Amino acid sequence: MTTPHQPGAPVASSGPAPKPIAGAATTKATPSAKGLAGARAAGKTPLLEFIGVGQSFPEPDGGMTEVLHDITFSSDRPETICVLGPSGCGKSTVLRMVSGMYDRYVPMPSKGECRVQGKKVTGPHDKVLTVFQKPTLKAWLSVRGNVALPFKAGLWGAKVSPEERDQRVDNILKAVGLHEAAQLKPRQLSGGMQQRVSLAARLVLRPPILCMDEPFSALDPQTREEMQELCLRVWAQSPCLALFVTHDVSEAVRIADRILVLSTRPATLLMDVTVPAPKPRTAEWLRSSECRDLEQLIIRRIREAATRPGGVINVDV
Ligand SMILES: Nc1ncnc2c1ncn2[C@@H]1O[C@H](COP(=O)(O)OP(=O)(O)OP(=O)(O)O)[C@@H](O)[C@H]1O
Ligand SMILES: [Mg+2]
Structure with a gap:
């Protein structure tokens, strides 16, 4: 069953309701502070928290460009979270916040905070490592x-x-x-x-958290698939929270436990969805209508958001 990871308050709807994924409950998914409160109430410090994070960068003319707007999500377990979104929406910026790679050109979040194991990230630390597109x-x-x-x-x-x-x-x-x-x-x-x-x-x-910024996008399709399988094997043996940025929806549904979708700039969190199949995913499931519906839903959301910058929409899955 496809269920949003952190059900939260309803948000403004735009566009027609998506076709529900076969056999899935219809629920609204949106970034939620409830999940954060829930994890803390259960006495468990989340591994990673984004709490109302906003980021703006200075422009050469003295103005500011808002890149991320009110991003809230958390994870309290080793899992694979794929981050999808249009080019330039702020995916790498999200990873940089997790690893604390700040300098005079990449300042700390303008709003909210990013926490790793309960501690606000203010600079590089030893809980997160990053794999980039180029080795x-x-x-x-x-x-x-x-x-x-x-x-x-x-x-x-x-x-x-x-x-x-x-x-x-x-x-x-x-x-x-x-x-x-x-x-x-x-x-x-x-x-x-x-x-x-x-x-x-x-x-x-x-590392408790591994950030991967489009790590396989420069590889040929077969090598890419081999690398995805390798990751699945390695993560099954030594679990960590993997934050994996990709433009490839098929890659995401293959390897992710959970998928976050960002909108165009200023990026809001459009979807936070749990992939409804155990891992490793069988070829049968990857060909199933449930998998295809999920892929289509994500692609449609990204396209809709591209024509409606900053638009926040319902996620019915
Ligand atoms: N240090 C900075 N100063 C000014 N603007 C920045 C800075 N870092 C990122 N940006 C801007 O923020 C936006 C988001 O950048 P980011 O690299 O996070 O996007 P992305 O989603 O990873 O893009 P892509 O899919 O192309 O890799 C871009 O418009 C980029 O120009
Ligand atoms: Mg990037």
């Missing part, structure tokens, strides 16, 4: 050297003994299928292999 590898280091490198970085280095580090590197190289390529240099690897090294170099630190 970030050191050309002069081997695969093994690249995967072990993060242990030397300031935020993590001292916390793990050399024995444990070696063990973890071995394990993660096996998990991503690179143990036989451990001595190769990045230039000797395909694009997919390089991205696997990049992923391994984050997972080896076992």
